[in-house]
Amino acid sequence: MKKNKPFLIVGQGLAGTILAHHFLSAQIPFEIWDAPAVYFNSSQAAGGIYNPVTGRKLEKTWLAEELFTYLPDFYTRLEATLQASFFHPIPLFRPFANVDMRTWLEERKPQIDHHYLNWTPEGVWVSETGWVDVAELVRVSRMHFQALGLFQERAYSATDAFEGVIFCEGFHGQKNPIWSQLPFLPAKGELMIFESDQPAKDYILSKNGFVLPLTGNQFKVGATYRWDEFSSAETVDAQDELHQKLLSMGVDSYTRLSTRVGVRPATQDRRPFIGMHPHEPVGIFNGFGSKGVSLIPYFASAFVDELQGIKELPFEVSIRRFSHLFSS
Ligand SMILES: Cc1cc2nc3c(=O)[nH]c(=O)nc-3n(C[C@H](O)[C@H](O)[C@H](O)COP(=O)(O)OP(=O)(O)OC[C@H]3O[C@@H](n4cnc5c(N)ncnc54)[C@H](O)[C@@H]3O)c2cc1C
Structure with missing residues (x-):
């Protein structure tokens, strides 16, 4: 796509921010607008964890090799450009839930073993994990722009x-008349920042939720999921659930400091919505669900390649897969 006038990027959450950094690198002219006071955003609430292993069966996540090759290099370079600190590689430990689970997994070890896992009698260590301080990345990027x-x-x-x-509106995209036919499946989530001297400070504990060390005795615990309401209000149910998660991870003495609430821009087929509209001069970069930190950098680069005519986006992430929804 040849274009001399600047693009307008709508939304400076993690998606708009990282796309804008890729536009800067590729010398694609743009400006970026954001209105968090009107449209609350998910990025301020994110736990920020990246982890190449998923699910009960400890499988590699979709595109793990590609995503996790690009990710550390991208965030490290961005820290240097912005003279800021927001990328925090740190190991992640997944204890076996019980003896049955340990036996079940060990029986399947030959099928599921891969280089991200290190097995111990108590559970597995996952490598190439960590977290990004998304709120900080967005804040310093805004100052830069x-x-x-x-x-x-x-x-x-x-x-x-x-x-x-280019619309990067997070879950608000489902209300945008241009994109409202796309199969969004937003998921509200809450997490809590708390103080305690009980959790470990040198790894992320992942057990039906996570406890992530911040600085000093501060930690994050998360996260909840619900699909029936999308306000920015914290809920009693979610606070109870986070309390139960803490108990199950061995934390029974803590002080709650604050709560973060957001709505993940998830999609029904669990794949992002990326690309230019087939009939109008507008595009979308959205649908990164609960994995924005690992998906967004790689696909920002892939989107720029498509815009520059270098390489088409894979069909499974491109909005070409929904061309039947866009009548001319
Ligand atoms: C509790 C919780 C925990 C999470 N934990 C993780 C995690 O551990 N790891 C991970 O990878 N992901 C996590 N996520 C998901 C992550 O937050 C998202 O994938 C990511 O932040 C989505 O970024 P986004 O830019 O698409 O959306 P958003 O962050 O919602 O940004 C959209 C922006 O668009 C703006 N906007 C919308 N409409 C307009 C308009 N008309 N005009 C101007 N501006 C507009 C909004 O103000 C907003 O700033 C979590 C999410 C939640 C809620």
Whole structure:
């Protein structure tokens, strides 16, 4: 796609932010608008964990090799560009839930073993894990874009005539008339920041939830999921659930410091929505669900390749798979 006028990126959550950094590197002109006071965002609530292993069967996540090759290099370079610290590699431990689970997994070890796992009698250590302080990355990026004269705190509406808009609106995208037919499946989530001297400080504990060490005696515990309401309000149910998670991870003495609430921009087929509209000069970069930290950098690079005519996006992430929904 040849284009001389700047793109407008709508939304400076993690998706818009990382896409904008890739536009800067590729020298694609753009400006970026964000309106978190009007449209609350998911990125401020993210645990920020990246982890190449998933599920009960300890399988490699989708595209693990590609994503986890690109990820550390990208975040390390971005820290250097922004002169900031937000990328925190740290091991992750998954204890076996009980003896039956240990036996079940050990019987399957020959089939599921891969280089991300290190088995012990108590559980498995997962390598190439860690967390990104997403709120900090977004904050320092905003200052960077502001200094370059590329950022406005401003809500986009359909009356803003702009050619070449890329929507990175998170779960609010489902209300955008251009994209509302796409099969979004948003999931509200809460996590708690707490203080305690009980959890380990040198790894992420993952057991039906996670406890992640911050600084000093502060930790994050998360996260909850619900699909029936999408307000920014914290709920009693979620607080109870987080309390139960803490108990199950051996933390029974703690002080709650704050709660974070967000809505994950998840999709029904669990794949992102990326690409330009087949008939209008608008595009979308959205649908990263609960894995934005690992998916967004790799696919920002792939989207830029498609925009520059270098390589088409894979069909399974491209909105080409929904072309039947967009009548001309
Ligand atoms: C509790 C919780 C825990 C999570 N933990 C993890 C984790 O451990 N690891 C992980 O990888 N992911 C995690 N996630 C998911 C992660 O937060 C998302 O994948 C990611 O942040 C999505 O970023 P986004 O930019 O697409 O959306 P958002 O962060 O929601 O950003 C969208 C932005 O668009 C703006 N916007 C929308 N409409 C307009 C408009 N019309 N005009 C201007 N601006 C607009 C909004 O203000 C917002 O700033 C978690 C999410 C939650 C809720």
